[in-house]
Each structure stands twice: as structure tokens, then as C-alpha cells.
Amino acid sequence: MECQRRRRWFPSAWLLILGVFAFRMTQAVHHKHVGQFTAVGTTYSLLELSGISFIDDIEIVSYNTIQQQTFFKIPWTPKAVGVNYITEMRDLLVYHEQHVRWVMHYLAKNDTNHNRNHTGQLLADCEIDNDIKIKSHVHLIWDGEEYYRIEEEDGQWENLKPEFKKYQYVLDSPFWTDIRKRYMNKYCVDMMKKIIGYKSLKDNAPPEVTVSRHVNQGGSIILSCTARDFYPQSILLRWEKDGKLGIWGKETSSGILPNMDNTFYLQVTLELSPDDSGRGYTCVVEHIALKTPAVYPVPEKPTMEKPWDLALGIVLAVILLLSCAGAFIAWRKRKAGMHVIRER
Structure with a gap:
């Protein structure tokens, strides 16, 4: 029985490895x-x-x-x-x-x-x-x-x-x-x-990579790997678990998108089944500007919102408050001016 399982796994694993290898080779050019x-x-x-x-x-x-x-x-x-x-x-x-x-x-x-x-x-x-x-x-x-x-x-x-x-x-x-x-x-x-x-149209720029972990409303774990500001556009992002290739869940991609400065953006997400703890996952990134594949581990705990998101919300709230205060002060001045005119 164990032998049969290995026989079924062997060709599938090789197809997966060859597919990733072929994808890597073609993406580079x-x-x-x-x-x-x-x-x-x-x-x-x-x-x-x-x-x-x-x-x-x-x-x-x-x-x-x-x-x-x-x-x-x-x-x-x-x-x-x-x-x-x-x-x-x-x-x-x-x-x-x-x-x-x-x-x-x-x-x-x-x-x-x-x-x-x-x-x-x-x-x-x-x-x-x-x-x-x-x-x-x-x-x-x-x-x-x-x-x-x-x-x-x-x-x-x-x-x-x-x-x-x-x-x-x-x-x-x-x-x-x-x-x-x-x-x-x-x-x-x-x-x-x-x-x-x-000649290269633009100097090669390595990707800035962030990896996050979130839990959706259904309880499933969502892993995200985001590469920003890289050039040229050819890049490979793949998920590994405990250093091994595999099909671990539902994978989606934003596709490679252009930025205003002629660099590129790509986000790949992985939705795991509810019975998967999400431990041991890494995002492996390959790009011509990187000497070797870069490995980014997934955080063990859900990723907190970025500080700048909170800071932006605070700044917007302060601006709104100051705008309201300014409008109120201007209204009081107009009202006081009208009162003086009436007394005259």
C-alpha cells in the first residue's frame, strides 16, 4: 500500500518540480x-x-x-x-x-x-x-x-x-x-x-518583499507575499512548506502590475484549509537582481495593521477636526460682525 502511494506521488512531484523549473527559466527572459x-x-x-x-x-x-x-x-x-x-x-x-x-x-x-x-x-x-x-x-x-x-x-x-x-x-x-x-x-x-x-532599458532593481498572515471571517488562514518596486518585470514568487514544493491551498495572484516609475508590483496569496495551522510556510522569490533566491518566512501570528495606516487615519481625523474648528470660528466672527452692524 505504501509502495503504491509512493508511485502515485513520484510522477506528480516530478511534474510539479519540472513545471516550476520551466516557469523559472521562461520568466527570466x-x-x-x-x-x-x-x-x-x-x-x-x-x-x-x-x-x-x-x-x-x-x-x-x-x-x-x-x-x-x-x-x-x-x-x-x-x-x-x-x-x-x-x-x-x-x-x-x-x-x-x-x-x-x-x-x-x-x-x-x-x-x-x-x-x-x-x-x-x-x-x-x-x-x-x-x-x-x-x-x-x-x-x-x-x-x-x-x-x-x-x-x-x-x-x-x-x-x-x-x-x-x-x-x-x-x-x-x-x-x-x-x-x-x-x-x-x-x-x-x-x-x-x-x-x-x-542594453538593459533600466537598471535592475531588486524587489522589496513583505509577507503577511491574516485570518478571514470563515477562520481560514490567508498568506500574502508582496513584491514591490522591482525591475525588470520577470519574477517568480512561490510558496514552500518546510522547504518543500507542493500545492498547499488556493493560490491567487494580482498579476504583474506596472508602477508610475517603470518598476513593477506583484502579490500572491495562499488560502489554506481550516485544518492547516499555517506553520512552516515561506515565500521564495527569484529575480535577476537577486544573486540567489530569497526566502521570506511567514509570521507565526496574524500580521498587525501597518503603523502608517493608523498614522494616516489619525492625520485625516486631525485635519477634519481642524477644518470643522476653522469653519466654526469663521461662523462666530461673521455672526459677531453682523451683531455689531445691527447695534450701529
Whole structure:
């Protein structure tokens, strides 16, 4: 009987270990490139065409029709892509202005007010892991509403607004299909590879990690591991018990979120079953800015609220009290002034 248990456990344990190992390897080299192009115009004119792109949520390059120039936000990125690449990209944007004018006219032609401004947007993104493209998408938006999107690997446009269904033959045409595929590979994937292969976009920053323990209303123990202010975004947070990997409860994640300073945030929580004491758990963090995996033990007792939370509440209460006192004093002065005027 014991032998059978070991046989069942052995492949499951190895799958778990291999899965974590594979996740660790791929996370270390994950990057994402997002491009957004926005056109503003009327039925008969294109007022503005602008574009902006981000790699790992850091702004890289922008373009607008006024200067008809590409502006790189990081000084060394033009060297990474090369002068010929930049010239070709600018010339293509200028060339495609006529196509954008045609699209604006075609979509806005039924508007009775020909002077009304309309906005068309194209959002494109691609992701790579270990220098290999894993996914890419294109979204088409008109006046703030998405009407088409496509996952490149699937190759089928999804129509989200029935009134735009009649335009799908244009998107499916060999001409635009070829352009979409070539541009996504060259100006999304290849451009990203050139830049991240040349130099790091930002100095590596290790995560600031906090681990907490709470008890919910149902009596279950909730463990939270939070990593803040790290760069680049690739990171691995995992739970261990007594130094061992396993599936210990219901795990949820916030997903990796960007901060205003181009660093990132991630929180992973673990809800344990009521019969689990919550002892012996640690949060293990792996990041390129850390020399070795960092281990953070879970507190034995429920985590108290942070002092600054209490301090903030006190400050707000004092401000409210002073505001009320100030308003009362001002009211008394006005009342006293009116009384003096009446006596005169």
C-alpha cells in the first residue's frame, strides 16, 4: 500500500518540480512590446496621426504627423536599431498616412456632420520568451469602441460590433494580411529583440518583499507575499512548506502590475484549509537582481495593521477636526460682525 502511494506521488512531484523549473527559466527572459497608433480626423481630412510604443511598460519611441519624425525617449536606442531602420520606419508612417485618410473617410462617410471629429486607434502587442515569440494581438478601435481584434497565432479576426462586420473582407484580404504579419514581426518582435539585446532599458532593481498572515471571517488562514518596486518585470514568487514544493491551498495572484516609475508590483496569496495551522510556510522569490533566491518566512501570528495606516487615519481625523474648528470660528466672527452692524 505504501509502495503504491509512493508511485502515485513520484510522477506528480516530478511534474510539479519540472513545471516550476520551466516557469523559472521562461520568466527570466520575458518581454512585451506594445504599440499604439491614433488618428484623429473628419470625413474629409486627417488632423493628426500619432504613435507611441512601450517595451516592458517603458516608453521607447513616439511619432506624430506635425514633425513627421520619430522621437526616441532613451538616448541609446537609435544605435540599437540602426539609422536605416529608423529612416525606413519613418518613411512607412508617412506613406501610410494616405491609407489612414482613406479609412477615416470610409468609416465616417455616413456621418451627417462632416466636420465632426472621429478617432481611430490601432493597438498592437507582442511578447517573447527566451527570444521566441509566444503571442501577439492587434485591436482596432473606432471612437472609443473596439470593433475588431485578432490573435496572430489564431489568424482569425473577431468582430465585436455587428455594424462593422461588412468591413471584414478588407482585413482578410491578402494585401492587408501580408502587411499585418510583416509589420508585427519586424516592427514589434524584431525591434524589441534589437533593443533588449543591446542594453538593459533600466537598471535592475531588486524587489522589496513583505509577507503577511491574516485570518478571514470563515477562520481560514490567508498568506500574502508582496513584491514591490522591482525591475525588470520577470519574477517568480512561490510558496514552500518546510522547504518543500507542493500545492498547499488556493493560490491567487494580482498579476504583474506596472508602477508610475517603470518598476513593477506583484502579490500572491495562499488560502489554506481550516485544518492547516499555517506553520512552516515561506515565500521564495527569484529575480535577476537577486544573486540567489530569497526566502521570506511567514509570521507565526496574524500580521498587525501597518503603523502608517493608523498614522494616516489619525492625520485625516486631525485635519477634519481642524477644518470643522476653522469653519466654526469663521461662523462666530461673521455672526459677531453682523451683531455689531445691527447695534450701529
